[in-house]
Amino acid sequence: MTSDPINRRLGILISGRGSNLQALIDAIAGGRLDATIALVISNRADAAGLERARAAGIEAICLPHRAYATREDYDRALVKELQARDVGLVCLAGFMRLVGAPLIEAFPNRILNIHPSLLPAFPGLDAQRQAIEHGVKVSGVTVHLVTAELDGGPIVVQRAVPVIAGDTAESLSARILEEEHRAYPEAVQLILHGGWRVEGRRFVPARFPTSAST
Numbered sequence: 781m782t783s784d785p786i787n788r789r790l791g792i793l794i795s796g797r798g799s800n801l802q803a804l805i806d807a808i809a810g811g812r813l814d815a816t817i818a819l820v821i822s823n824r825a826d827a828a829g830l831e832r833a834r835a836a837g838i839e840a841i842c843l844p845h846r847a848y849a850t851r852e853d854y855d856r857a858l859v860k861e862l863q864a865r866d867v868g869l870v871c872l873a874g875f876m877r878l879v880g881a882p883l884i885e886a887f888p889n890r891i892l893n894i895h896p897s898l899l900p901a902f903p904g905l906d907a908q909r910q911a912i913e914h915g916v917k918v919s920g921v922t923v924h925l926v927t928a929e930l931d932g933g934p935i936v937v938q939r940a941v942p943v944i945a946g947d948t949a950e951s952l953s954a955r956i957l958e959e960e961h962r963a964y965p966e967a968v969q970l971i972l973h974g975g976w977r978v979e980g981r982r983f984v985p986a987r988f989p990t991s992a993s994t
């Protein structure tokens with residue numbers, strides 16, 4: 781699959797602190813990411829990221845998932861808001877909800893997620909705690925395209941972060957977070973640059989032909 785040109789208007793979905801949202805805002809302001817944040821949506825009214833967005837002059841709204849009878853209804857409401865702002869790429873940035881078919885079908889291969897582990901290790905909740913409890917010596921961050929499989933879509937960017945003796949879930953989370961803030965803007969830029977394709981479950985960037993295509 782060769783990707784079509786991608787509209788650079790981002791929709792960012794959050795549930796809390798919003799430090800990855802801030803990293804994207806800062807990367808755009810610093811000229812490292814050529815994009816516009818069209819809308820920030822939180823499923824929680826108390827998400828600190830909503831204030832970060834508004835402080836940067838970005839429209840930010842709360843869509844509380846509890847107000848919708850089903851996950852599909854909620855996803856359809858998200859799609860409506862995103863499409864109303866002509867969003868081309870959706871970035872999940874600490875959005876702690878499963879995304880379902882209506883959103884994935886409206887934005888096929890146009891949804892990114894950031895996850896604080898080296899997937900496919902430690903999907904789901906509390907990835908950093910899972911890594912500590914498993915005793916791995918290296919963990920990290922993954923940015924991937926979102927498919928129906930939880931944390932299972934094609935991997936766009938991955939960075940390793942060492943686990944240090946004495947680490948807690950909190951200290952490891954802080955070290956991974958620093959890498960997240962570098963990895964997410966890079967991954968978004970890579971996607972917006974275009975020319976990539978998905979082969980099976982592999983994300984193939986623009987400059988790297990594979991045996992199947994040569």
Ligand code: GAR
Pocket residue numbers: 794795796797798799800801829873874875876894895896904905906907957960
């Ligand atoms: C980040 O560590 C992100 O990787 C993680 O939530 C945190 C959000 O922080 N996401 C997940 O665990 C998704 N499964 P932030 O609100 O400061 O960006």
